[in-house]
Amino acid sequence: MPVRGRFDRPAELTGPEPVLTDTQSALELAMTARYAAGADRLLVDKAAVAEDFFILSTGLAGEILQKFVNYQVKMAVYGDFSRYTSKPLRDFIYESNQGEHFWFVPTREEALRRLTEG
Numbered sequence: 001m002p003v004r005g006r007f008d009r010p011a012e013l014t015g016p017e018p019v020l021t022d023t024q025s026a027l028e029l030a031m032t033a034r035y036a037a038g039a040d041r042l043l044v045d046k047a048a049v050a051e052d053f054f055i056l057s058t059g060l061a062g063e064i065l066q067k068f069v070n071y072q073v074k075m076a077v078y079g080d081f082s083r084y085t086s087k088p089l090r091d092f093i094y095e096s097n098q099g100e101h102f103w104f105v106p107t108r109e110e111a112l113r114r115l116t117e118g
Helices: 023-036 060-069 087-098 107-118
Strands: 001-005 008-012 041-045 074-078 102-105
Touching: 008 023, 008 107, 023 041, 023 060, 041 107, 060 074, 074 107, 087 102, 102 107
Parallel strands: 008 041, 041 074, 074 102
Antiparallel strands: 001 008
16 A cells, blocks of 8 residues: 655655555555654545445445544545536545545645645
8 A cells, every 4th residue: 555654744655556446455555644744634646546435325435534533533535526526425535624623625736735724
């Protein structure tokens, strides 16, 4: 699992392929970020997230985010979300972006800003 981090910075998960694919991978990633990388914040390239995450009816998004809540790891996912037209997903992204734990933003820089300010 390609996770980089330091104790004073967010850990980072990059793709080109989905790594965050199910609850087990979420658990492993949360534990890796928290205990191996020593980070309570995670910067995630959208390419590393399975497409099923963005289909809310699968329940995968809720299950994955719950793992990060359990391990007290904040997460910012960056990438192009404009192709998703589902109103429930757009509402989910909007509500997440208003909170303090999970963000979905267009750029790595914005994701990093949210994690370091949040």
